[in-house]
């Protein structure tokens with residue numbers, strides 16, 4: 419893409435009026451991505467292993483604490499800044515960006531997001547005390563947090579209480595249950611688990627959802643199952659089981675009932691899965707432009723050496739049209755994305771909420787559309803494993819499967835919420 423003079427590259431979100439802080443964070447993410455994450459991306463994909471080396475780099479650069487407030491020693495990035503930085507990482511390694519999202523949300527939801535959710539005075543004080551502990555772990559120890567919500571039931575779609583339960587015991591909670599698709603399994607130090615308070619009355623209620631950080635070393639906590647998926651293989655999203663796991667009180671990431679309120683108040687909290695896929699779409703587009711211009715040796719994936727005869731494919735009108743079509747779709751995705759991150763906040767109007775859904779759908783489905791067009795346009799040699807395009811194609815397919823906002827569920831919400839006023843029913 420065209421370069422912005424003083425950044426030296428055009429960020430995934432495009433050429434915007436960035437703050438100087440955003441410029442330096444984007445430069446950092448871009449440089450790490452280009453020089454470290456991109457060259458390593460194939461190895462995590464091939465072996466379905468977690469990108470530990472990338473996390474060492476993120477830790478060293480201070481990026482694990484990107485959304486930890488500055489008064490707690492973090493970089494204090496706000497929601498739009500995180501979304502821009504995450505997209506930049508996704509451009510170079512999808513699995514790193516997606517798992518980074520799980521980690522960052524554990525700090526962003528407890529930080530800036532919780533600040534925008536109404537809480538009783540005592541809850542606010544309790545939350546302030548407890549989150550200090552989590553922020554300290556991230557800032558001082560470089561701890562990594564996972565975000566396992568999914569259970570293979572209607573819970574992660576927000577249509578039923580979580581089946582994983584927490585019973586009140588002396589000094590904390592006793593957790594029992596199972597999670598599926600837990601990205602960062604085996605790599606995280608803490609697992610930010612959503613579960614339902616078991617009040618002993620056999621009436622589980624989503625309003626009693628608890629958000630607890632379960633230490634990975636807890637007795638009764640286990641990881642199981644294979645991880646051999648189509649794409650996003652480096653996320654290592656295996657199953658977790660909790661058998662009478664004791665979790666101390668201070669491991670509550672949010673006060674009781676606040677996650678439930680947050681999900682209703684701050685819908686953009688679920689949009690944080692999207693930047694990874696906007697990054698992947700941009701990578702597919704960037705690759706196509708370089709490949710058609712003859713800047714990549716299809717046999718090695720490297721730039722051509724002096725004296726080698728380049729293959730150039732840009733002179734065919736069909737390819738020029740395909741590139742134009744890709745750019746048009748990418749620009750539409752980016753525009754919606756940027757508007758949605760600028761508008762994100764508590765209690766959006768219906769118009770803002772609809773745009774947020776539209777942005778999510780466009781990015782999640784559009785990423786794979788662009789990757790598909792990229793392969794069609796670049797041709798057979800471009801889908802070989804030594805080139806990144808086939809991995810981008812597989813990774814990009816996974817976004818719209820992610821709950822609670824799968825492509826189907828977004829369509830479902832948009833249609834229903836447009837045609838019905840809140841509480842309205844047919845006779």
Ligand SMILES: Cc1cc2nc3c(=O)[nH]c(=O)nc-3n(C[C@H](O)[C@H](O)[C@H](O)COP(=O)(O)OP(=O)(O)OC[C@H]3O[C@@H](n4cnc5c(N)ncnc54)[C@H](O)[C@@H]3O)c2cc1C
Nearest residue numbers: 565566567568570575599600601650816819820821824826
């Ligand atoms: C690469 C990857 C990483 C992931 N990492 C994590 C993670 O770290 N943490 C985590 O919690 N989850 C994670 N997930 C899981 C993800 O969010 C979903 O939970 C999972 O993909 C759902 O799979 P399922 O087969 O159980 O879906 P099902 O619940 O069986 O749903 C299948 C499809 O039916 C539709 N559907 C579901 N419910 C409804 C409904 N009520 N009404 C209408 N349609 C519905 C949806 O479109 C859904 O895609 C990850 C998924 C992927 C692909």
